[in-house]
Structures are given as structure tokens and as C-alpha cells.
Amino acid sequence: MAPALSDLVRRVRESRFPLQTADAQDGRALQRDIDDQLTDYLLPRVSDTDAPLLVVVGGSTGAGKSTLVNSIIGSEVSNPGVLRPTTRWPVLVHNPEDREYFTSDRILPTLRRVVRAETDLEQPQVRLVAHEGVPRGLALLDSPDIDSVLESNRTLARQLLAAADLWLFVTTAARYADAVPWELLKTSVERGTTVAMVLDRVPPQANREVRHHLSGLLSDSGLGSAPIFTIPELELTDGLLPDAAVFPVRSWILNLGMNATARDRVISRTLTGALAAVPAKVRELADIVSGQEDAHQRLHAVVDEEFGRSAADLAESLADGRVLRGEVLARWQDFVGTGQFFRGLEPTVARVRDRITAAVTGKRDAAEPLEQAIESSVALLIREQTVRAVAETAERWQAYPEGAALVDERPAMATLPPQFDAEVGRMVADWSSGVNDLVREVGQSKRAKARILSFGVNGVGAVLMLAVFAGTGGLTGAEAGIAGGTAVVAGKLLDTIFGDQVTRDLAQTAREQLVERARAVLERHRAPFDQALADTEVPPRQAGVLRGAGDRLEETL
Structure with missing residues (x-):
């Protein structure tokens, strides 16, 4: 019996209650109670009944x-x-x-x-x-x-x-x-x-x-x-x-x-009763421990769900045309030289190319306002999804006692840091610069190089960024029509420079790079939640181990 009691002492002491669940305090008190009973009475008494x-x-x-x-x-x-x-x-x-x-x-x-x-x-x-x-x-x-x-x-x-x-x-x-x-x-x-x-x-x-x-x-x-x-x-x-x-x-x-007989009678009565009471207490403790495991998994699932949803929504928003709204469309019209561009657009690539060329030839920074508008629109979408993920995760955590305690202990993780916008702005600008690098890298043929030079690297890069966001699923009404025309024009122009397949590959590569960077931003702001969970990690299967130790003791009685 002594080995079973010693094993149970170890298992009881190994139990952890890092989360402030509704019954965590009761669990810690019960843990102390069982430990005291085992350590101060049962183990010494079983080991030496003549004491x-x-x-x-x-x-x-x-x-x-x-x-x-x-x-x-x-x-x-x-x-x-x-x-x-x-x-x-x-x-x-x-x-x-x-x-x-x-x-x-x-x-x-x-x-x-x-x-x-x-x-x-x-x-x-x-x-x-x-x-x-x-x-x-x-x-x-x-x-x-x-x-x-x-x-x-x-x-x-x-x-x-x-x-x-x-x-x-x-x-x-x-x-x-x-x-x-x-x-x-x-x-x-x-x-x-x-x-x-x-x-x-x-x-x-x-x-x-x-x-x-x-x-x-x-x-x-x-x-x-x-x-x-x-x-x-x-x-x-x-x-x-x-x-x-x-x-x-x-x-x-x-x-x-x-009187040895009277003494032994008292010891036997107390020892028998104390041993018989332990298994039920261990099962009660195991139930509370199991609640810790469930609570930790529940909080982890919330983080996965909310940041996973934001990552998926962000990837979708970067491909369904939501970037091509308001300021971006206005800067695109300025870029091609006239606000009436789409009303009189003729479906000939040569005419489109000539009008864009006329707008940018000799003006190396003509694409800059369009690039800035695109970058701002992308940064806004990333901010929206990051704010949503952080706020929704914190709000759902606060619906549980253990989650509310973690948020109260770490209030900073429920909000974005002051430097967030600057951080995202640098990230999007780096991506935009990378798109221009892709244009330079891919446009090595004489024909492509000549056309890129005529449009300007930044100009072609801006058009490529428009192609990245070519969908219109996120827009309605007039914006959807304008954005759709923009996508067609941008795609045809790129096809004349790189060819159909290369254009698709470029757009896909640029989109994947942006989505990867955007998800990295989300992951950085998920990190405080993950760290809180790591700091309160519940040992796996501790409830099952406890029940097993209690069952083994019960079998010896």
C-alpha cells in the first residue's frame, strides 16, 4: 500500500491549476488537503503502525x-x-x-x-x-x-x-x-x-x-x-x-x-476511514484538473478561430477588389491622364498603352500617388482584420473566468500597440518595393525591357499591384464596374509587356508575398495570447494520471 500512496502523493503534487477557473481555488485547497492527509498521516501511519x-x-x-x-x-x-x-x-x-x-x-x-x-x-x-x-x-x-x-x-x-x-x-x-x-x-x-x-x-x-x-x-x-x-x-x-x-x-x-488494544483500535478506525476517503477526493480533484485542461483548450481554440478567421478574411479581401476603392480608383484615373478615361475607353491595347505612355513618359514619379493609395488601402485592410482578431479574441476570453483573469493580467494584449500603423506601413511599402523588383527581374527580354522603360518601372509595378487585387467580389455598384474595367485594362497592358502566362504568374507571386507578410503581422499580434497560454500551460493528461493513481490505491484497500 505504501508504494501506491507514495505514487499518489507525487501525482497530487504534480497537479497544476494555472488558470483562474471558477473552481481553481477549490482545486488548490483540495490538493493541499489531500497532500496533507497523505503526507502528514497516511504515509507515516501505514509505514509504521507502531508509532x-x-x-x-x-x-x-x-x-x-x-x-x-x-x-x-x-x-x-x-x-x-x-x-x-x-x-x-x-x-x-x-x-x-x-x-x-x-x-x-x-x-x-x-x-x-x-x-x-x-x-x-x-x-x-x-x-x-x-x-x-x-x-x-x-x-x-x-x-x-x-x-x-x-x-x-x-x-x-x-x-x-x-x-x-x-x-x-x-x-x-x-x-x-x-x-x-x-x-x-x-x-x-x-x-x-x-x-x-x-x-x-x-x-x-x-x-x-x-x-x-x-x-x-x-x-x-x-x-x-x-x-x-x-x-x-x-x-x-x-x-x-x-x-x-x-x-x-x-x-x-x-x-x-x-493500553495497546485501545490504542490500536483508535489507530485502525482512523486509518481505515482515512484510506477509504482518499479515492473519492482524488476523483474530485481529477475532475477539477480536467476542467483546467478543458479551459486551456477552450482558450486556445478561441485564438485559433479568431486569428484563423481574420487570416482567411484578409487573404480574401486582398484578392476580391476591396483594395480598389475610393482613393485607389481616383489615383488610377489620374494616372492614366483623365477622369473621363473609362467613359471613352476603346478596347484596343495599343490605344490604352499609348495613353498611359503619354501620361508617364518623362515623369518618373507619376505612379507614386497611385502606389501610395494602394499601400494605404492595403494597410487599412490589414489593420481592420488585426483589430478584429485581437478585439474578438479578448472579448471571447473575457466571457470565461480564466480568460478574463489573463486579460486583466495582460491588458496590453487586448489592444494594438501605438507603433502598429507605422509597422504595417513599412511592411506594405517593402512589399510594394518588392513588386517593382519583380518587374525588373522578370522584364529582361528586349521587348519587355523597352516597354517597361517607356512606362516606367514604378508605373508597371503599380499596374501589377492593381492586377493583384483584380477581383470585384468586395465591391458593389459603380465602384465594382470601374474596378472591373480597371482590372481588364491592367491585365491587358501587362499581357502586352510580359505575355499572358507571365502576367498571371507575376500577379500570383505578388499576391502570395503580400498575404504571407499580412499573416506575419497577424501572427505577431497573436503572440501575446499564445504567450499567455504558454505561461499557463496545463500538463497534458494530468487528470487521467490522477484517476489512475487513485484507482490503484483503491484496489489495495
Whole structure:
């Protein structure tokens, strides 16, 4: 069984909750709870059933836990007082001959062992006190308040409960029905921990009524067999309860150390119950872990969907004529020399070529306004799709708790950076320059070179860019008709320079280069989302591994 428990400890500790899902906090708490139960109790107890029985004395603030421990031992081993919290770190009292069981990290491995009360209180610790008043085979642990004003005390008190063979719960006649104690008593039932109750400061006239009521509450909570000890409200003698008042609980506790049969019965009951409770808790933890896996995949799918959609829409918009609108068409008309160009267009390539040639001969920069208009139109389309991808991804992430937390932690990823437009402008200008390089590279024949020279490299490059965006699917009405005529003219002109097939190849190459560059822009602004997912990566199959480890333990029971 010990190997199965050791494997389960490792699997539980390997579980990760990097995403702020709705149940992530519950998952982390459950992980700690299982780890504490396995590490502080089950593993050491299974490995050594002869180790002393550990009685954890716990309860509410001011219930008199330290006074009770001192009174059971017969001397002040734990410091009581009026200031709260009195017990910040636990005090473990054991027989001197049992020292070896507690000086090691067999139990409570996260707490440093100290022997002096004045030791630095900022370091998590357990103070060991060897005392002959405790029989061999028994140890008493005075724990911090379960409802302490310090969260660290409350957390530690729960951890110590997980380490107990027996929980001696101390409360008062005025506070025995408080909610916090009953929450922990319920936990003891779930874990199978043996519980005994000490009802302190009970007014004599209320003893029967209070005891009867408490007994009913215990029975309703599944703790009907828990012994109840009552201590009347008495004056202390040298800080200790009178012997007569503490005798019933003292004799019962100390007998557990001296009576091997009674001791073994308590250990067996708690161990059996604790082991039986673990598999269900592991399955619950695995379900929460599975939710982490699902959440991570869900966020990843959102990024893929939104940036994939924008990439596809962008590629389509760069080929369906949407670039050829407004300013681009106006600059094209200026480029060919007249705003009335398309009204009187004659379908002869020679006439078209002559009119364009007349417009650009001797004017090397005649194509520049057209190039700039095309570049601006392309940059606008890239901006629209990038803004859409980033905004839609952030908005969809914020619909989930885990996504909203990531966006809140990294607000910059939900917007475009200030330098975005400049970045895209440089990219499109580089592409435009590359188109002119393609014109130079391909137009090496004498015939093509002569015509390119007559039109100007920039002029032919501008016409080639128009051919890249030749579709009209994104336009309607008059713009669609003008753009369609532009595409026909641009295509025929290029055919006279390069030939039909070369023109198509050039347009395809230029389009592919632009789409590749545009997608690279999208990818750069997808990167913050991908980095957020990488930073919160959920180990694969951790839920399945957890369930498997829990099943293997269950098979050994």
C-alpha cells in the first residue's frame, strides 16, 4: 500500500491549476488537503503502525486547549494566556523514549523542529517537549485556533487535523454550536478521523441540557459515538484545572497510550476511514484538473478561430477588389491622364498603352500617388482584420473566468500597440518595393525591357499591384464596374509587356508575398495570447494520471 500512496502523493503534487477557473481555488485547497492527509498521516501511519498515537487538541479561540493539555500532563508545557492567538505554532508533548518518532520529518515535514519557546516565530515550526507525564506510545499536540485571527493559524490547524489519529476537540458551553467547528467536525467524518469532545466551562446548572444538545448535534453529524467530556467552570490552581475536573478526560487519554488494544483500535478506525476517503477526493480533484485542461483548450481554440478567421478574411479581401476603392480608383484615373478615361475607353491595347505612355513618359514619379493609395488601402485592410482578431479574441476570453483573469493580467494584449500603423506601413511599402523588383527581374527580354522603360518601372509595378487585387467580389455598384474595367485594362497592358502566362504568374507571386507578410503581422499580434497560454500551460493528461493513481490505491484497500 505504501508504494501506491507514495505514487499518489507525487501525482497530487504534480497537479497544476494555472488558470483562474471558477473552481481553481477549490482545486488548490483540495490538493493541499489531500497532500496533507497523505503526507502528514497516511504515509507515516501505514509505514509504521507502531508509532505513537497522535492526539491533536484543537478547537476555537479561548476554549482552553493549552490549559487542558497542561492539566492532563500535570505541568505547564504549553503557554496559555489572555492574548490571542496564544498558540501560534503547535506544541507536541511526547514521552522522552519516543523522541525519535518526532525529531525526524516522519510527520509534519513542513514544520521545523524546535525545543525552545523563544525560537524565531516567523519560521513554520513545531515545538517538541519531552515529558514523563506522557506514557510511551502517546503524544499530545496543542494546535493553533481553528478560527484564529491569523489565516496562517487557521490553515495550520486544519493541516494538523489531517495528521491526527485522534482529534480531541475543545469548545465551551457558549460556543459549541459555532459554524467553524462544525465545518471541521464534518471534515473529520469525511476523513474517518476519530473524535472526542471536551465541553469546557460548563455552568453546573446547564450541564445536562448542554450535554444533551451537543450529543444530538454530534449524532446528526455522524459522530454519535464520539465521547463527550464536560469540565465545569472552575478557578485554576497554578494555571491548571483541578485534578477532579480533568480526571475523566485525562484517564481516557492516557489509557490510550498504556493500553495497546485501545490504542490500536483508535489507530485502525482512523486509518481505515482515512484510506477509504482518499479515492473519492482524488476523483474530485481529477475532475477539477480536467476542467483546467478543458479551459486551456477552450482558450486556445478561441485564438485559433479568431486569428484563423481574420487570416482567411484578409487573404480574401486582398484578392476580391476591396483594395480598389475610393482613393485607389481616383489615383488610377489620374494616372492614366483623365477622369473621363473609362467613359471613352476603346478596347484596343495599343490605344490604352499609348495613353498611359503619354501620361508617364518623362515623369518618373507619376505612379507614386497611385502606389501610395494602394499601400494605404492595403494597410487599412490589414489593420481592420488585426483589430478584429485581437478585439474578438479578448472579448471571447473575457466571457470565461480564466480568460478574463489573463486579460486583466495582460491588458496590453487586448489592444494594438501605438507603433502598429507605422509597422504595417513599412511592411506594405517593402512589399510594394518588392513588386517593382519583380518587374525588373522578370522584364529582361528586349521587348519587355523597352516597354517597361517607356512606362516606367514604378508605373508597371503599380499596374501589377492593381492586377493583384483584380477581383470585384468586395465591391458593389459603380465602384465594382470601374474596378472591373480597371482590372481588364491592367491585365491587358501587362499581357502586352510580359505575355499572358507571365502576367498571371507575376500577379500570383505578388499576391502570395503580400498575404504571407499580412499573416506575419497577424501572427505577431497573436503572440501575446499564445504567450499567455504558454505561461499557463496545463500538463497534458494530468487528470487521467490522477484517476489512475487513485484507482490503484483503491484496489489495495
